[in-house]
Amino acid sequence: MKKKSIWISAVIIICLLFWLVVNCFDYGAEKRKKSVQVAVSFSDTKNARTTAIWQDVLENLERQGFTVAWRDAEADIDKQKHDIQELLEYEPEYLAVMPVKTIGLEESLRQADQEKAKIIMLDRLADNLEDVSVLAEIRTDALWEGEACADLLARFFDGREGKILEVRGENGSSINRMHNIGFRNQLSKYGNLEITASTEGNGDRGTARNNVINFLLNHPDSIGAIFANTDEEGIGAVYALEELGLREQITVVSVNGIKDVKTAIQAGGYYGCVEASPYLGRELAELIDKDMQGIQTQSSMAARGDVFTVSNLDEMQGY
Template sequence: MHHKLLKKTSFAALFTLILFSGCNRGTTEEAGGEKLVIGATMLSMQNEFIVNIADEMQKKADELGVELVSVDAERSALKQVEQVESFIAQGVDAIILNPCEVEASSAAVQKAKAANIPIINVNSATSATPTAFVGSDDVESGRIAMKHIAEKLGGKGNVFIIHGYMGQAAQLQRDKGAKEVLKNYPNIKLVAEQTGEWDRAKAMSLTENWIQSHGDKINAIFAHNDEMGMGAVKALENANLNDKVVVVSIDAIADAVQAVEKGRLDATVFQNAQEQGGKAIQTAVKIAKGEPYEKEVMVPFKLITQANVAEIAK
């Protein structure tokens, strides 16, 4: 087990002991009220977008006066399931799961439900149905991106798609949305599509290969995330083709927002990490308190171009 995690867990275990001695499962008497305890396991704290969600969760927990115990699954579904087991043993009031994998993280959902502890998925899906889901519909992000490309191309041209990891929820859904839009544009030709595995360097070398094979026949590139979009932009700039090719990607990470401001990237699709994090905590608190809640909270995506980039530019 990780040292940092060990410290966190032992602190949480200590905290739970105090709770249990008060004969009050998962709550502690504080200022005449009960303080709820929420456990959260996050996909990876190396990922900027996930960190933004986690930060907002902490803010909202502080604001609502609940105790949030957050741990990092470090991309391991196995570790994530163990973390959820630990939360169950500690008798937390609710668990927030930011799943590492659709299938492998499903065991965590099943275990929490078997223990009668509400589990809320944030940002990403599992095949097992959680108590509630807070996130965004990735199909919509793919539609928004491809629609913008189609409009910029005036309904005709050659488009290339850089996929995320094949088989991951975001890759499947973003692809589905993009292809739905392409069906309506018979004069836009999908020339090639390949995975860049969410990675900037891989997307850059993939784009270099396409430039060698297709040259100025490339009219647009849709990348499933901004890391890959930025890799494509770099390859196009090196070949002096960036002004001729429409590049659109998804997430609105800081680099991409800056690139949109400067006109290097045509557009990014903003996924609202702040709202996802805040609403995950709000939903967890509602369920823990036995209040009515929405089983699915969908946070809308938004197209960011040079025209409206100022709204989200830090």
């Protein structure tokens, strides 16, 4: 009788162990990442424009009914590599990437391509992708934006001699590079205008403010205008000019179109702004939807915004 009880107890224990193993396995299966249709790697959400891109992209993808996974790289290229690795675990059909820098994602995107994810470059470009299949680029025309800033300053100086301080944008970003190229190429067409110096802004108001203050203290009366790569550098430059009492002596132009710049133009001393719309989500969602249906899509979409000064400021939406 005693042996029978021991035998029954052993059977019960074995059954319980089997049940636990099976359920743990099922739980593990549930915890594994479910496949998604679209994965998105954002460069950052640290300023008005990148935050607006993030919100608009997710809203449009979800409105279209896509399943989505996303990550914020927080302006860190190494984190972005890790983010892409994680996103690929979802086995996405499409991978949209907003690169922190033009260089550094080659291996990550090569892996995505090998895993059959269709790659879409969002807002920014990456270099050294000759052996990677990229479905499309959705962005604004950063080269033209730089050119338009040069035209704004030509209009401001109106034939007078103009010396300009350039405040550079985010280190290593394609937007910074294209704004600089566009601005310099177009400025060379105006014999009365020249860049006398260049300083770091790195997409940060505080950095731009500090560097503009340092430059102006060391080189007083040396410039009449500032070309800021983006509005973040532009607002930082305004902070510097206000602190030094030079707001009325030195004007500013920049690219993006945020609300703070609209306010600055209205207040005076900020001549104009070239719009770089952050609303890329609809184009992304429509492109993916068409591709899923087998409809041929454009490989490159580079939108141009408006140019705003005080004369048409009421038309500026701001974000």
